[in-house]
Structure formats: structure tokens, C-alpha cells
Amino acid sequence: MSIFKSALRVLWRHKLYVLIYLVMMTAMGVIISSQANTGGVTEYTAAKPNVAVIDRDGSQISRSIATYVSGSGTEVQVDDSQRAIQDATAEDAASYILVIPEGYGDDLMSAAADGQDAPALRTVISYQSAAGSLMDIKVKQYLQSLYGYASATGADQEEVARLASDAMSREADVSIVDTGDSSVSEALVQYFMWTEYPLFCSCAVCIAVLMKSLNGDDVRRRLLAAPTTSFSRSLQEFAACVVAGLVAWAFVVIVGLAFYGQALVANAPATAALLSLPSLAYAMVSVGVGFLLGQMGVGEELANALANVGGMVMSFMGGAWIDLSIVGDGILSVAHLAPSFWATQAIDKVLGIETAYTEAGVEMWGCLGIVSLYAIVFVIVAFVVGRARLQRS
Amino acid sequence: MMRANFKATLLSIVRSPSLLFWPLAFPIILSLVFSMMFSGLEQAYRLQPVSVAVVRDANYDKATGFDELLSSVDDDGDEWHVFDVSSVGSVAEAERKVVDGDVSGYICLDADANPSLHLSPRASFSLGSGSLTSAQSVLDSYIRVRSEMEDLAKKDPMLLADPTVLQRFSSDAVSTERLSVTANDPKASVRYYYALLGMAAGIGSVLAMKAIRETQANATALGARRTLAGFPRWRVLVSSTAAAWLASYACLAVGFAFIRFVLGVDFGGREGLALLALGAASLVSSSAGAIFGTFASDSGSGVLTAITCVLSFFAGLYGTYSQQLSDQVAHNLPLLAAANPIRQISQAFYSLMYYDSLEPFAAHCATLLVTALVLGSVAAVRMRRTSYVNL
Numbered sequence: 001m002s003i004f005k006s007a008l009r010v011l012w013r014h015k016l017y018v019l020i021y022l023v024m025m026t027a028m029g030v031i032i033s034s035q036a037n038t039g040g041v042t043e044y045t046a047a048k049p050n051v052a053v054i055d056r057d058g059s060q061i062s063r064s065i066a067t068y069v070s071g072s073g074t075e076v077q078v079d080d081s082q083r084a085i086q087d088a089t090a091e092d093a094a095s096y097i098l099v100i101p102e103g104y105g106d107d108l109m110s111a112a113a114d115g116q117d118a119p120a121l122r123t124v125i126s127y128q129s130a131a132g133s134l135m136d137i138k139v140k141q142y143l144q145s146l147y148g149y150a151s152a153t154g155a156d157q158e159e160v161a162r163l164a165s166d167a168m169s170r171e172a173d174v175s176i177v178d179t180g181d182s183s184v185s186e187a188l189v190q191y192f193m194w195t196e197y198p199l200f201c202s203c204a205v206c207i208a209v210l211m212k213s214l215n216g217d218d219v220r221r222r223l224l225a226a227p228t229t230s231f232s233r234s235l236q237e238f239a240a241c242v243v244a245g246l247v248a249w250a251f252v253v254i255v256g257l258a259f260y261g262q263a264l265v266a267n268a269p270a271t272a273a274l275l276s277l278p279s280l281a282y283a284m285v286s287v288g289v290g291f292l293l294g295q296m297g298v299g300e301e302l303a304n305a306l307a308n309v310g311g312m313v314m315s316f317m318g319g320a321w322i323d324l325s326i327v328g329d330g331i332l333s334v335a336h337l338a339p340s341f342w343a344t345q346a347i348d349k350v351l352g353i354e355t356a357y358t359e360a361g362v363e364m365w366g367c368l369g370i371v372s373l374y375a376i377v378f379v380i381v382a383f384v385v386g387r388a389r390l391q392r393s
Numbered sequence: 394m395m396r397a398n399f400k401a402t403l404l405s406i407v408r409s410p411s412l413l414f415w416p417l418a419f420p421i422i423l424s425l426v427f428s429m430m431f432s433g434l435e436q437a438y439r440l441q442p443v444s445v446a447v448v449r450d451a452n453y454d455k456a457t458g459f460d461e462l463l464s465s466v467d468d469d470g471d472e473w474h475v476f477d478v479s480s481v482g483s484v485a486e487a488e489r490k491v492v493d494g495d496v497s498g499y500i501c502l503d504a505d506a507n508p509s510l511h512l513s514p515r516a517s518f519s520l521g522s523g524s525l526t527s528a529q530s531v532l533d534s535y536i537r538v539r540s541e542m543e544d545l546a547k548k549d550p551m552l553l554a555d556p557t558v559l560q561r562f563s564s565d566a567v568s569t570e571r572l573s574v575t576a577n578d579p580k581a582s583v584r585y586y587y588a589l590l591g592m593a594a595g596i597g598s599v600l601a602m603k604a605i606r607e608t609q610a611n612a613t614a615l616g617a618r619r620t621l622a623g624f625p626r627w628r629v630l631v632s633s634t635a636a637a638w639l640a641s642y643a644c645l646a647v648g649f650a651f652i653r654f655v656l657g658v659d660f661g662g663r664e665g666l667a668l669l670a671l672g673a674a675s676l677v678s679s680s681a682g683a684i685f686g687t688f689a690s691d692s693g694s695g696v697l698t699a700i701t702c703v704l705s706f707f708a709g710l711y712g713t714y715s716q717q718l719s720d721q722v723a724h725n726l727p728l729l730a731a732a733n734p735i736r737q738i739s740q741a742f743y744s745l746m747y748y749d750s751l752e753p754f755a756a757h758c759a760t761l762l763v764t765a766l767v768l769g770s771v772a773a774v775r776m777r778r779t780s781y782v783n784l
Contacts, residue, residue, distance in 0.1 A: 016692045020699035028706050032714045044512060047526040083750075085574045090747040092720060099572070111566060115557075120570040126579075130523040134530065136569055141534055143569075145541060148562030152545055152552055167540045172532035173509035174525075177491045177498070184514075190714065197711075301599070304698055305415035312711075313426050321712025322430065331429050351515060 003223065003233055007240030010213050017205050021307075022248050025198030029252075030259050033191040044174040049095035049131035052078035052088060059105025061146060064161035065121075068142050068168060069098055073135060089124055095132040097124040098139065105157055108143075112150035118143070142168055184271060184351055188260035192275060192347050193320035195252045196282055196340050200311040202248050203286030204293060207241045208303035211294020215389075234383070238291065245287035249280050271350065274364070278346035281371035285339045288378025295386035314340040339374040342367045394624055395632040402604045402636035412603060416641060420593035420648030424586060428656045431582040443516065443528045444477040446487040448501040456506035462535050463500075475524075475531050487511075500532070506539075508532045538562065575747040577661050586658045587742040588710035591735035593648050594674035595701035597641030598682035602693045604637040605630065605686025605772070630683060630776045634769070638679040645671045661746040666754060670741040673761040677734045680768035687775040701735070708736040734764050 011018075051073035053066040078088045078097055088094045099122035111118040121139070125132035145164040149155065153163070213219060214237060223233060253276040257265055264272045289310065293303050315321050318340025324332060335341045349364035406412060447453070447463065466475040479496065481487045487499035491513045498512035510532055512525060541562050545552045552558050606612050608629050610620035619629070649671055652658045660667045681700075685693040707730075709716035723730040730736055741757035748754070 016695050020695055020702075024699060024703065028703070028711075032706075032711070032718060035714045035717050044525070046529060047523050082574065085572075086748060089574050089579065090743055091723065093724060098569075108567070112561070115561075115566075117566045117568075120568045122572050123569045124572050124574055130527070134523060134527050137527075138530060140567065140569060141537065143567035144561075144563055145537065147564055147567050148541060148558075149544075151561040152558045153548060163544060167537050167544065170533070170536045170540050172507070172529055172536055174529050175509070175511050177488060177511050177513055194714075299411050301694055302411045302414060304694065305419065308698065308702075309419055309422050312423060315712075316426055316430055321715075323713075327430050334429070 004236040004240050007237055010210050011244055014209050021202035022198050026252055026255055029191050029194040032194055033187040036190045037186040044176055047131050049073045050076045051096045052076050052094040054080045054099045056102045057100050057104045060157035060161050061105030061108055062100045092126055095126040096135040109150050112147045184264055185260050191256045191260055193344055196320050197311045197315045199248055199283050200286045201307045203245050204290040204307035205303050206244055207290025208293035208298055241287050241291050245283040249283035274350045278343040281368050282343040284375035288375045292378050292382035295382045314338055318344040339371050342370040395628050398632040399636045402633045406600055406640045416597045416644040419596055421651050423589055424652045427585050441524045442474045442477045443524055444496045446479050446481045446490045446496045446499040448484055448487050449480050452502040456502050466531050475527050576749050577746050586652050587739040588708045591708050591738035592705040592710055594645055594678050594738055595735055597675050598678035598697050599694050600641045601634050601637035601679040601682030602686040604633045605683045608633055626776045634679050634683045638675055642675040645675055663745040666745055673758050674738040676765040677761050680765045683772035704733050704735040707733050708739045737761050
């Protein structure tokens with residue numbers, strides 16, 4: 001047990017890496033997940049894109065259009081200048097900017113009376129979301145309503161604007177069906193996906209640094225001189241690595257459930273437990289990678305580099321940072337080779353378990369099995385590499 | 394003497410492959426992954442169709458035009474493909490399909506033929522609010538048209554008999570026109586590459602940290618030997634930092650060349666100015682690295698990596714949510730965003746891409762240079778004034 005305890009002491013001496021990669025990156029996960037819906041999904045909320053209206057007309061018609069656009073989104077102020085519009089577009093401050101030209105109200109009314117085309121309104125639509133395009137469709141519907149009422153009733157601008165606003169204010173009811181899995185918040189799912197990165201980096205770096213210390217010439221000679229079998233020594237070293245992985249996993253799970261999973265733990269503790277299993281399997285993969293890097297004798301800087309690059313690539317490939325539905329079939333096939341992909345898939349399957357227990361359950365255990373196999377393969381390869389290095393030296 | 398120190402430091406960096414791997418390989422490897430993953434990113438913001446079960450009961454049959462409306466938004470090849478529709482006979486059957494996960498929601502109509510949409514909680518995870526809002530807006534449009542017809546009927550029932558009046562409520566006589574206000578068309582993927590170059594610049598700080606650390610008498614034997622030379626400390630700082638800056642700039646330039654010419658990422662045709670921004674960026678990172686090099690501790694590279702990761706996080710490198718957070722910080726706390734050099738680097742590239750004027754680019758570069766000056770001054774003070782092994 002003394003080698004095991006010494007290994008833990010070495011790990012503790014490198015607690016800065018634990019602080020950086022585990023605590024700090026997990027804190028980032030908490031911050032980033034707060035962007036998502038933090039409660040269970042019990043009611044529907046329509047998307048409210050950031051919108052801006054530049055009204056150069058000031059008529060009853062243009063004011064009603066501005067009121068409709070502002071009410072359909074979150075209004076942001078954009079000055080009426082080329083530079084201000086460029087700023088808002090480049091910084092994506094507004095998903096939809098509507099420019100109403102001078103005289104538009106009068107032009108629309110006379111075009112409707114004569115059955116002619118009204119002048120076009122100018123728009124700037126963000127490339128970063130579909131919300132801007134959707135807002136444009138809604139604005140066109142509002143304009144159609146204005147045009148229709150102006151044409152059919154012959155009323156003045158104020159009356160036409162009132163009729164169109166009334167018609168557009170009537171909306172369909174949208175509700176959320178109670179399927180029994182509504183206590184899993186989107187934020188918690190996002191958090192567990194994000195924390196694949198800190199788990200990978202912290203385990204890989206800390207364990208690589210530990211193994212590097214234990215494999216240093218003087219320390220190795222001292223350990224080889226100890227009255228213990230090679231098997232026992234390796235087992236104790238590996239046990240310390242597994243403990244590091246378990247601590248990292250427990251930390252990530254406790255923080256996640258404390259911030260975004262309290263309702264889930266209270267209402268569906270079994271789902272909460274299942275949701276933490278993919279992280280456990282992935283933590284063991286990270287332990288395997290760190291063990292392998294250590295057995296290869298990789299230095300501290302290189303271990304840092306490989307863990308960071310590896311962690312980021314894994315997170316992207318696993319779909320933790322971007323939606324994999326946007327990547328091509330070829331990349332999706334490559335992503336299937338990443339353990340992070342299967343860990344993310346397992347999280348997704350957990351969400352379906354309450355609604356379709358048997359099928360989703362089998363699929364989840366299948367995904368977890370694949371992640372665990374990766375962990376086993378990394379550990380076996382690490383032992384083989386370590387043995388080969390020992391024999392060479 | 395400064396030239397000799399510069400040359401020796403540069404050789405020492407170049408001869409450390411493990412030190413150079415991180416700043417050199419990082420932007421190349423990650424940009425390669427980005428280029429593979431983001432090939433479809435420009436289409437990523439399109440709406441995804443919502444799979445719904447439609448309850449075809451007596452109320453449905455009474456709703457004039459609703460069937461035609463649903464058919465018009467249930468076409469695979471159409472850009473306005475909002476619903477994937479399947480039919481059920483009752484609300485109970487529809488709810489069962491939602492609970493079983495066969496569909497994302499269901500649509501039913503009340504006795505007044507008003508449609509309503511009922512979604513599964515998972516739909517918001519898998520589809521995003523944009524797709525769900527578009528689904529709602531289709532049903533809204535049906536209610537709106539009915540409401541308009543009711544208004545007309547109240548005013549003058551004969552108006553409903555005139556087909557031209559009805560046509561004008563769905564007329565193409567009104568339109569909007571998209572403006573292009575930026576120098577180049579915005580592309581979703583370039584933001585990742587710009588932030589990546591920012592992070593690569595931050596990573597280069599390790600080179601300066603190592604270079605300065607090797608000049609510290611209490612850190613290495615070589616540092617003790619070099620301190621004995623009686624060479625002014627500020628000269629050691631300047632020449633060592635300059636060597637580290639050159640090495641870090643060269644690594645960045647290689648990464649930039651790979652991203653620009655191999656992967657074809659657009660920098661608005663202003664590659665020369667982009668190289669200038671990279672120079673300012675590596676100056677900031679070298680100055681920051683120099684500060685950490687004045688500490689004899691071994692943990693400098695870990696701390697620098699941590700700082701770089703945090704700053705990159707707030708520059709929007711780590712995916713969609715990270716970008717949203719970065720934008721929120723920039724809108725609500727602009728000074729804090731300005732103090733983030735990695736965001737400044739990323740924004741400098743942004744300015745080259747999107748603005749006609751070079752004024753925003755110059756402002757970002759000036760901010761970087763001021764940051765470098767401040768950090769360099771701190772490094773100089775520490776280099777000259779730090780005392781150790783004294784009584």
C-alpha cells in the first residue's frame with residue numbers, strides 16, 4: 001500500500017493541474033450551461049431574437065411595424081448609420097435589423113389602394129441563427145395584413161394599423177406534454193457533455209505527470225529495490241490513477257447535480273445516477289490515456305499539449321461543443337471512432353429511458369460498453385508500452 | 394552582448410522540440426479538425442422540421458384550408474419545410490406517440506377549429522427554439538388569416554365574395570430586401586479559426602516564460618551562470634523576450650499560413666495586415682510569458698495554459714454556447730471584453746473581414762500594443778527588482 005499512498009502524495013503535489021483543469025474548467029462548464037434552460041422543460045417559450053428597427057418614416061404604419069417587431073423579439077438600439085449597422089452585424093448584436101424608409105406609410109397605403117406593389121423594406125439578417133429569417137417571414141405576414149386591410153377597408157393609417165395588430169396578436173396555444181422526463185434540464189445535459197473536456201484534461205495530465213515522476217530513473221530504482229512483486233507495484237500505481245479518475249468524476253457529478261440537477265435527484269434519482277455513468281466511463285478512458293502518456297515517458301509540457309489538443313478534439317468529435325447533425329457523413333463516421341462520441345450518445349440515450357425503457361436502456365448500456373472498452377484498450381496498451389520500456393532500460 | 398543572448402536563447406528554443414510542439418502543432422491540428430467539422434456549418438442554422446402527429450378528427454375536418462396549409466410545409470425538398478406530418482385518430486393516440494418518442498409533438502384543433510401544438514420536453518433539446526417557433530408561426534398564420542376574414546365579414550360580408558380582396562391578404566405586393574452591409578459576407582465558421590489563432594498566440598507565451606526563467610539565478614544553474622556575467626538585467630529581458638517573440642511569431646505565422654492557404658479560410662484579402670495583428674498578438678503573449686518567467690516556480694506553464702484556456706473560452710473558441718457567452722460579456726461588460734487579449738486578436742481579424750474602414754482594426758491592434766507595453770513594464774520591474782537568497 002505504500003506505493004499507492006506515495007503515488008497519491010505525488011498527485012497531490014501537482015494539485016495546481018487539478019485546480020486548473022478540473023475545478024476551473026468545470027466552473028466554465030457551469031457558466032456555459034447556464035446559457036441553456038436551467039429548469040425542467042414544463043412550459044414552452046418562443047424564441048426571442050435580438051431585433052432593431054430604424055424608422056426613417058415615423059408614420060402610424062411604420063410605428064406599428066416597429067412595435068410589432070420589437071414585441072416579437074428583444075429590442076436592441078442600433079443608430080441610423082452605416083458604421084452602427086456594420087457593428088451590430090459583425091458583432092451579431094442583432095439577429096434582425098429592419099430599416100423603414102421615409103414615406104413608407106403613405107406609399108404602402110397608396111399602393112394598396114391602386115393594387116400596386118409597395119416599396120420593399122430593407123433588412124439585415126444574421127447568419128448565426130434561423131431566428132432572423134423567421135422574423136423576416138413574420139414581418140412579411142404583418143405587411144400582408146396591413147396591405148390587405150388598407151386595400152379592403154379603405155381605412156386610414158391608424159385604423160389599418162390597429163386591425164393588423166389585432167389580427168397578428170392572435171396566436172396558437174403551445175404546451176409541453178408531460179412525458180415523465182421533464183425534470184432533466186437542458187442545462188444539466190449540456191453540463192455533462194461539456195465536462196468531457198475537464199475530465200479528459202485533468203485525468204490525462206495529472207496521471208501522465210504522476211507516471212513520469214514514478215518512472216524517473218532514481219525513483220524507479222528505489223521502487224524496484226522494494227520487497228514487492230512487479231505485479232503488486234504496477235497494481236498499486238494503477239489503483240492511484242483510478243482513484244484520481246474517480247475523484248475527478250465525483251467532483252464533476254456533484255457540481256453538476258448541485259447546480260442543475262437538484263429537481264432531478266429529488267424526482268428521479270435513478271435517472272440522475274444513470275446520467276452520471278457516461279462520465280464515469282469517460283473518466284476511465286481519460287485515466288487510460290494519462291496512464292499511456294506516462295508509460296511513454298512524455299514530459300510535462302508535452303502532456304499538457306497532448307491532453308489539451310486531445311481533449312478539444314474529443315469534445316468536438318463527440319458533439320459536446322457543436323451539434324453533430326451539421327457535420328458531413330464522412331466526419332460522422334470518423335466521430336464514431338472517438339470514445340467521446342459514445343459517451344455523448346449514452347447521455348442522449350439516458351434521456352429516452354423513461355419514455356421507452358427497454359429499447360433506450362439497451363442502447364445506453366451498449367454505448368457505455370463501447371466507452372469502457374476504449375478505457376480497457378488504453379490501459380492494456382499502456383501496460384505493454386511500460387513493460388517494453390522497462391525491458392529496454 | 395544582446396545579440397549573443399538573443400541568438401543563444403533562440404537556438405535554445407529551436408532545439409527544444411517538446412517546447413515547440415505545443416505552439417506549432419496546436420493551431421495546425423485543431424484547424425484541421427475545424428475544417429473537417431465545419432464543412433456544413435453555413436447550413437447549420439437552417440430550421441429542422443418538427444415531426445408531429447396530426448389528430449384528424451371531426452374538428453380537423455371542419456377547419457377550412459388547414460389540411461392545405463400543413464401540406465404546404467411538409468415538403469422534404471422545400472426550404473420552408475417545417476413539419477414532418479403523420480396522422481392519428483385521437484388525442485390519446487397522439488399523446489402515446491409523443492410519450493413513446495415516435496414524434497416530437499402533436500397538433501389538434503378545438504371545436505372552433507383553432508389549432509394547438511403540444512410538444513415533448515425532449516423536442517426543445519433536439520430541435521432548438523427556432524424550429525419550434527417556426528412551427529408555432531405556421532399555426533399562428535392560420536389563426537391570423539381566419540381572424541382577418543372574420544374582421545372583413547363583420548365590416549361587410551360582401552367583401553368575402555371578392556377574390557381579389559382575399560388575395561391581397563396574401564399578396565407578394567409587399568416585400569423585404571436583404572442588405573449586405575459588411576465588406577465580406579459573414580461566415581459562421583471563421584469565428585472559430587480567428588479565436589483559435591488567438592489561443593495559439595496565448596500558448597506561445599510558454600516560450601518567453603521558459604526563456605526568461607533560464608536567466609533567473611535561483612531557477613536554473615544556467616541562470617546562475619548567466620547572472621554572473623554582469624550583463625544589465627533589462628538587456629537580458631529584452632533580448633531573451635525578443636528571441637521568444639520571434640520563435641512564437643514564426644509558429645503563429647506557420648499556423649496562419651496553413652489556415653489561410655491550405656484550408657482557405659478568408660481574411661478579407663488583407664493577409665499582410667493579419668500578419669501585423671499576429672505580430673502584436675505574439676508581443677502580448679511574450680510579455681505575459683516574461684512576467685511568469687521571472688518567478689522561479691515550475692508551475693508557470695500550467696498557469697499560463699490555464700489563463701489561455703479561460704481567455705479563449707471568453708473569446709468564443711469552445712463552441713456555440715461559448716460564443717453566446719462571449720457576445721453577452723462584450724455587450725454588457727465591454728471593458729472586460731477589451732481586457733481579454735485573445736478576444737482582441739480574434740476581433741482584429743473580424744475587423745479585417747467585415748469592415749471597409751481600417752479604424753476598428755487599428756483600435757484592436759493599439760489595444761494589443763498597450764497591453765504588451767503594460768505587461769512588458771511589469772516584467773521589467775520584476776526582472777530588476779526581485780531579490781532572492783538574501784539575508
